[in-house]
Amino acid sequence: MRRADRLFQIIQILRRSTRPVTAGEIARELEVSQRTVYRDVADLIAQRVPIQGEAGFGYILDDAFDMPPLMLTPDEIEAAVLGAQWVAGRGDAVLANAARDLIAKITSVVPERLRPFIADPAIAARPSRTPVPDGIDLARTREWIREGRKIRIDYRDERGDHSLRVIWPVIVGFFDEKRMLAAWCELRQDFRHFRADRVITAEFLDERFDSRPATLRQRWKRHLAEKHAAHATA
Template identity: 55%
Template sequence: MRKADRLFQIIQILRRSSRPVTSAQLAEELEVARRTVYRDIAHLIAQRVPIEGATGYGYVLDPGYEMPPLMLTPDEIEAVVLGVQMVTRLNDATIRNAASDVMAKIASVMPPDLLPYIADPSVGIKPGEVSDEAMLDTRPIRRAIREGRKLYLDYRAADGELTSRVVWPVLLGYEDSHSLLIAWCQSKQDFRHFRTDGILKIEILDEVIGVSKSKLRKEWQQRRCAELLKRGPSR
């Protein structure tokens, strides 16, 4: 993560938290050493970002810290709120945190007269619980998709079969209880769907796919549509 991105993320972590955030917590989420956090906090304070705190206590961001107002319509605000509610139900901690960051960013720059659309929206999803089961860290998958690089997987299928594969990641899809990696499998020479809870080991390879993300995704979509047409309409 670039320093500029890391500094911005520190602000977002502090913004979404109602309690002091320790250097250890920041270091864990940012995946850096605590001494890096100390340097970054010092840099932000030097840039007049109103952060208060100390080692062993934690850091807080002054709630009065403001950015230029974001102009959204009530419909747009409630669309974002609904989307964030859905994402926070997913069994993926990094995505849930990202959704909370988005909501915190929007709320922090929203004009006061629009804040009620966040605090008391007219839309919502059915209440439910988020699974506490351990889930694969999906950050390597998403990174590989963005960078167009191949992945090595150790995978356990639903029937218990263990395989090792090199795949070209296309898309990470989500449902309420699980997520799926959609990828081109080199050994099968075809697109396959891998449940992330069946992935035992994952490694980003140096080898690039050599096909653009948009072209690979378009080819998957075309094949998917062709399969659905063969099956005919559902009854």
């Protein structure tokens, strides 16, 4: 790895971490010695990169630090291409188009030497089968998730029974052939997961639910963790 690339990777490691990162951890990821990491960090600090910390404690990068966002490595480009391939084949129509636009934008701004990693990547997502049609507008559902608004749905369960529910949408899960909507269900007073193809009708309400979207998502994650823990001990 070139030294310039290594310095960039140190910044990336610090940028993605929410806690101090030790020189040993950086050294293991980059496959270099800790002495090299100490020297590189000192050079970055000398170049006015706002890194705080010291040997033995760990390093953190100031949140205010910014750098050109498209200084991508070949691995990062292929990761983006792979993700976009998957979304283009399995996402709803709006997301699929966004994935294609993403690749076009990356292609237009990366240096010429990196474009073969986009045009002829060494990876590929498995071709998708035709997904089951959704009964709810997932693009609008994502907007309602971000805005913290309720949705009223007529839902048909696996037995074919219908029920009217008002839900607080949390997150949309994408699988190979179907999509799943996690939500707080006012009828059941609990979190439930609804298959998008089993939604008969959906009314997008103006009413907001009494929780911030991020807080509701954290509650859902705790619910899943508790449910998995219960199953593990059963």
